[in-house]
Amino acid sequence: MSDIRPVFYVSDGTGITAETIGHSLLTQFSEGEFQTDRLPFVDTPDKAREAAVLIRAAGEQAGVRPIVVNSCVDGDLSAVLATSGALMLDVFAPFIAPLEQELGRKRQPRVGKAHGIVDFDQYHRRINAMNYALTHDDGMRVDYSDADVILIGVSRAGKTPTCVYLALHHGLRAANYPLTDDDLESDRLPPRLRQYRNKLFGLTIDPDRLHQIRQERRPNSRYSEMDTCKREVAAANVIFSTEHIPVLSTTHASIEEISSRVLETLGINREMY
């Protein structure tokens, strides 16, 4: 007997849709009381029966009814899963009828299509964007003529993970340029960036937090000293302000939130992968 309730994200595909909405739902209740697990690629009656047995057993072991967040498109599979006795939350079911009525036709159930590969062009764009982000990381290559966006900021302000996210999920050619001591002392945008002004987005961060991050990376170095962090952040903020570059503080923002703000600010509308 335990207080931890088993939650299963079940899907005929990757389970990403089920897990995304399930996670969002659970964060609206208390944390720490759920034990989550994913059961992807449940795409046959046999696999659904196996899953149902596993879910039922987890509930019996925990002494509490499991919750299933289910994104199987095939209703027959969902019916099999329901034999587990779990609380069934069907991710698509509530929306299909209103959509069918609005659009005036039936859906075409396509299993696991949401995160499957369909379009080679789209796939190439995504992979090429990823290559671009990795080769234009941290000022490695500074020809930004093909860039969709260029993130600038001091070292460890969050540029690299944001670029990788923008490439992976939006197919953007996202470069990043670290503001160096020379740049920071001049109080102006580095000359090589000026021609790309409309692609620039600045990331700033609280010096305290920057100090903490840099300490993890290079403890007790000049790089991580509180004074260095304060000076660099202040100088970067002067550049952003003087040059009218849009800026966001990453101190309390997730990678997803930074990415979403960048897209919104630069007016870039790209479907998410």
Place this chain on the structure above:
Amino acid sequence: MSDIRPVFYVSDGTGITAETIGHSLLTQFSEGEFQTDRLPFVDTPDKAREAAVLIRAAGEQAGVRPIVVNSCVDGDLSAVLATSGALMLDVFAPFIAPLEQELGRKRQPRVGKAHGIVDFDQYHRRINAMNYALTHDDGMRVDYSDADVILIGVSRAGKTPTCVYLALHHGLRAANYPLTDDDLESDRLPPRLRQYRNKLFGLTIDPDRLHQIRQERRPNSRYSEMDTCKREVAAANVIFSTEHIPVLSTTHASIEEISSRVLETLGINREMY
């Protein structure tokens, strides 16, 4: 008047949850007839009113009723959005009542929490995993003692984007090692990988597809020749089979699907970021 129906992913946070489920829903109807747009960070009545005006205008311009996929937690904001006249699909609403009943208590609406930063430890794990993936990409560093998983395969089989995805979304230290000519000729696992056997996962690919991908990268090179692709893939498959390494074909798989299969096969259960 057009046949393209405007769809808005509206959220008080990043909108990722709304877009994920909305995209999955739309793929179950015809493609190409929806014009999607995201309206993130709609977290005040004023912003909701602005959004409603914009949505209504888009519907009037298109001559067809818009669809709103809404993940605002605050019901008052949703009510304002509904004044747009759009078909409202509320991502959370259908699941809150059953969950409240099952858990025996009310939810605590927490705006934009699903993809916001909460836990510094979790954030560090994610960033450190990303650094690990970037420094252990493509055989750059081959000390894999800290790796959670090591992807192996021929060049351009899909290793790098999968490693980045696993780092970004699951906080995994994911390394990758490209099988070189020397490795492939020996028909055996490279000696440096043998001690990490239980962390290995092989990626294979159809030679036709590999040829196509390599042609884009280095056209008409020895590297991209059909014969080279066939020989390399065959030799890699011999190694996977001889050494009993789990293997997946990436030919028709998305990055998400490859990642999900890797986690499932290696029995790694990590919450998704």
